[in-house]
Amino acid sequence: MACAVMLARGGASVKILERGERLGRKLSATGNGQGNVTNLQMGPEFYFSDEPQKVARALSRFGARETISFLESMGGIFLPDGRGRVYPAGRQASAVTDLFRMELARLGVETVFGAQVTNLTHKSRFTASWQGGREEADAVVLCAGGRAAPNFGTDGAAYALAEKFGHTVSAIRPALVPLKCDPSAVRGLKGIRMDCTLRARSGGKPVFEGRGDFLFAEGGISGDVVFRASSYVKKGDTLEVDFLPDVPEKRLYSILSERKGEGALLCIVPNGLGRFLYARAGGDVNKLISLLKAFPLTVEGDFGFARAQVTKGGIPLAEVDDSLQSNLVQGLYFAGEILNVDGACGGYNLQWAFTSAHLCVEGMLC
Ligand SMILES: Cc1cc2nc3c(=O)[nH]c(=O)nc-3n(C[C@H](O)[C@H](O)[C@H](O)COP(=O)(O)OP(=O)(O)OC[C@H]3O[C@@H](n4cnc5c(N)ncnc54)[C@H](O)[C@@H]3O)c2cc1C
Known part of the structure; x- marks a missing residue:
């Protein structure tokens, strides 16, 4: 959703393919329903990945301050608590999702619901297909999440879309889990x-x-x-x-x-x-x-994954450039939890989603 907003604001024509019937179901459940979107204590030391330097460079380009400005550019007020954890002032995660839905509607971004992409190919353009539909595009951001919390539509099946292009998936396991x-x-x-x-x-x-x-x-x-x-x-x-x-x-x-x-x-x-x-x-x-x-x-x-908040492991950062574009297929980008980056508890995983969205958009629009 962040990628789509940023791309559409930059003048690109964007379409979201979402397997579920609603956008942002997981976002609406974050932070015990209060939406802990980032943390003022931000730095690479709060993250696990195969390339910590890449995470550090990413955060220096789009960190907590940029996330707050981005979210407030859509509406609302976002405030830290005593531990630096940033929430919408109304403490309602679903309201953050609503901000995204309203902004996407304002920008005219179309979402195709019930579109679980099961095949993604690339010739001169990309073709994404799902049962009953297909869509072509010049570039694709694969941001289908990891394997944690499958009740929100993330069962890990989407890793296979990247593997078909020759990408690997480092060993995954549940993190931030009871x-x-x-x-x-x-x-x-x-x-x-x-x-x-x-x-x-x-x-x-x-x-x-x-x-x-x-x-x-x-x-x-x-x-x-x-x-x-x-x-x-x-x-x-x-x-x-x-x-x-x-x-x-x-x-x-x-x-x-x-x-x-x-x-x-x-x-x-x-x-x-x-x-x-x-x-x-x-x-x-x-x-x-x-x-x-x-x-x-x-x-x-x-x-296990059913009760975990995030997935440890995923597509290695070593297989993408600083814009999170695939080293193997030009025009294929990755954002969010699907990558081998997981953060500490306290707003770091949503921050990674926003940071990685920004990097992809910067790469695509430049
Ligand atoms: C209960 C809970 C609480 C959390 N609380 C916090 C918190 O307070 N702060 C924080 O920073 N992080 C929190 N997290 C983690 C955070 O929500 C995730 O890391 C973040 O949402 C990942 O964003 P994403 O866009 O990569 O993937 P997701 O938010 O998982 O979104 C992926 C989307 O892709 C769709 N999809 C999957 N496969 C396909 C396919 N093949 N075709 C089409 N669509 C597909 C899914 O339906 C889903 O809508 C929490 C997680 C959970 C489960």
Whole structure:
């Protein structure tokens, strides 16, 4: 959608081919429905890819400020929260999609719905075909997403369109995804949410430490700090959760050595968690403090593409130039998650969608 708006503004004749019946269904679900479109703390260090330098150059050409200006050029006000995460002031992701739909209509960009492109060929021009239709064009931007969240139309089938031209797809796996843990370690805690510090170790070595929203889920854990950790951990790695990162152990010791019984943790952690930890500590104060400050969990895997926010891996940046044009086929561009770029949790993946859209458009219109 960003590509189409930018191209149409530049005077190009554009058509969007969309397999679903609506545009921007995934965008409307982002940021817990609030639309975390970018982040003021922007830089290549927030991204994984096969060519970090290319990502750095891309962000220097179109970063968070440019994204905000671009979105505000369509309407609305976009504001950061205390952590730099930028949202529409109305905190409604679907309204961002509506801005795009209105701008596309104003620019006269046509969308063909129900057009799941299953074949893309190139002779003197490109031909995209789908059941019941075909379309020709001088250039194509392949921006069909990755494999994460298939309920939004992204099941990974579109990688094959690029592979037919000789492109490769680096190993893909779910990222920003809830983690599975030993069910007995989290039983009865589902729905408990806290601001925690999470530490992860792989083979005994620290691989992640971060603070943020932490949530016990059915058979595992979720929340923004877990999503961030998911890019660094694998099955068998160990986690420690500090439920009270702002409270030193000493303070806890002086309080808990005085208080006994099930109410000992009232107003310290949520009641359900308090009862669970107290029972597990068996009344031992030191053990209770250790559970509060370093609750142990073992990663048993992740919840897969169906529950992931993004796809790690994809078409390597090594196979495209700085305009994200294919090194193999002139006029074929790639944007968004289909490329081997995935960002941290906090607006970085939509930023990549906008940045990559801009690069393609710059390349096409110059
Ligand atoms: C629940 C959820 C929450 C998220 N929250 C955030 C957030 O707050 N901030 C953030 O930065 N990122 C977030 N993300 C990630 C972000 O939404 C994606 O990285 C981003 O939408 C990718 O944009 P894209 O244009 O590459 O692909 P998509 O948005 O996935 O769009 C791809 C489109 O291509 C269509 N399509 C697929 N195959 C074909 C085909 N063969 N022919 C025609 N059409 C096809 C699909 O139907 C889809 O409409 C979230 C993701 C999810 C699932």
